[in-house]
Amino acid sequence: MTQPLLEVQDLHTVFSTKEGQVKAVDGVSFELNAGETLGIVGESGCGKSVTAMSIMRLQRPGRIVGGKVMFKGQDLTRISEYEMREIRGREMAMIFQDPMTSLNPVYRVGWQVGEPTRLHNGWDAKKAFSSAVSMLGRVGIPSAASRARDYPHQFSGGMRQRAMIAMGLTTTPHVLIADEPTTALDVTIQAQILDLLRHVNREFGTATILITHNLGVVAGMCQRLIVMYAGKIVEAGPTRDVFAHPKHPYTWSLLRSIPRLDADIHEPLKPIEGLPPNLIDLPGGCSFHPRCAFRVDKCSHDVPALLRVGESQQAACWVTQSGTELKGA
């Protein structure tokens, strides 16, 4: 197997609050291969965004207190801020959840889209602007040359997200991190943006980390998938296998809580009981055990490690690691 493009090893990111230390990312490890699309799934507050921000070292006011982020032979948690700036926007680009607020309202869209090339390639304003125009055209902005002179408020939500994607691609980065890129958009626009991301992934060969709470998005986009809960990875594996045979009760519950077109309409949805845990005061043992339908005694005392379960998956669960299948109500 070839060397992964990006390797996150045992990453720990904490936030200090008055109530105590919040372990937002608590020992996360995963790999991203060149050209693939990896999904990170979880509820709000499970640490998926902080993981992404930590890779870019934009996690402030949080602090990375442990682990490594290996990229092209260097550990991104160790290099200087100056070296990190050379990575951001050049090697790794990021697009965010809310395109309405992610563009600076007082500068023209073309100017902003061209900014990474001015910063990193040393292009002058004119060259950067014309490259921005062509990139805006490639992500599907009609009459890009004139729209590039518009301000963000003159763009619709979907167009702004296209502009954000164009901004990320101007420097042809190796990694694109998309943090809930479609959550704030209308459903029809969501589909268009996802199409665009798929297209970008194919055409530019950019490896993509897609962060979402929407399992449907992951199913259509990602070869592999990571499920996070309370700052930890609870399950990882090829999307197809995870969807077919979830090996962690949390994944299993998530999949059951999705409405299905082929289900009996009288069958009620099955939400996950309880609430996500308080990250300051996590339950002992497996963080998910208070909400888990399969828990055994061991779950409330000992923290399970992320281990291989089945052919291709990994799960952090005492129950499945002992060979039990997740079935029934």
Added chain:
Amino acid sequence: MILAKYLARRFFASVIVVLGVTLITLLLMDRTRGTYVPGIDLNPSLRPEDIARLRANLGLDRPFYIWYLTWIWGVLHGDFGRSMIDGSTVMSHILDRLPNTIELTATAILVGILISIPVGVVSALRRGSKTDHTLTVVSVAGFAVPQFWLGLMLILIFSVTLEQHGLPWLPSSGAYSAYNGGDLLDRLLHLIMPATVLSFFYVSTWSRFIRSSMLEVLSQDYIRTARAKGMSERRVVYLHGLRNALIPLITLIGLELPGLVSGGLVVEVVFGWPGIGKLAFERALQYDYTTVMGVTFFATMLVIAGNLLADLLYGVLDPRIRYG
């Protein structure tokens, strides 16, 4: 042309403001005056019929609204009348004093902006640090300390005490020296203390404002976007943050312009600065109707012009603003 339409609308609104302000000023003077005739009724050699004749000459025997309409009529023809105290034209008084007021307030505003922006930005970037706390204390002092007191203290220290010790000292009053004065250096020396007092207040208010505005802007998503592009923190703050943070400041400065005339008044009186604030202050005490009305008119125009300028600048800084 949308802007032309906007300006036309603003012009008509301004006419109403000017009418309102001058009418209220006249009413206040008229209602507090009693039978007083400016400057002459204390003269024992005048007989009651002389006073009555003078009142008639000055138009004070008629109801105030007749006086007001007459005054408006004059203003429309560019005639602001003559001072009731010394008989010279109000226009000559104002043209005499206005440049001094503009010199003082423009300097104070400029210094205020130049100092408050970096102070506010530094406070925001180092929120909670010793620097921030120190600047907070100084700022609170800045708007807690009365301007007249600060002015007197500066005079005590930099004029009186320094002179007593035979050191170089700053002039305590006027805009220039009466003898051999009036060159640039002389005027600058006279400007230092009054401009300091006036700008101290602006720095205090505006730097606090820029601090909170900057903190708000720095938590915005587009700042995160800017950081993710890999630019230096300096570029993030000054290129992507500051312009957004300054937009509300423009409004604030526009809103504070009326205070500029009144604030300038206290400073002008303390430092004997020959500006229109001091002129209005002196003439109001003497019930010099025509001069006070003339000054009020010009001060109102200054405020309106300043506000309009602020609104236009707003549109330059923020592309989302459209006039219409």
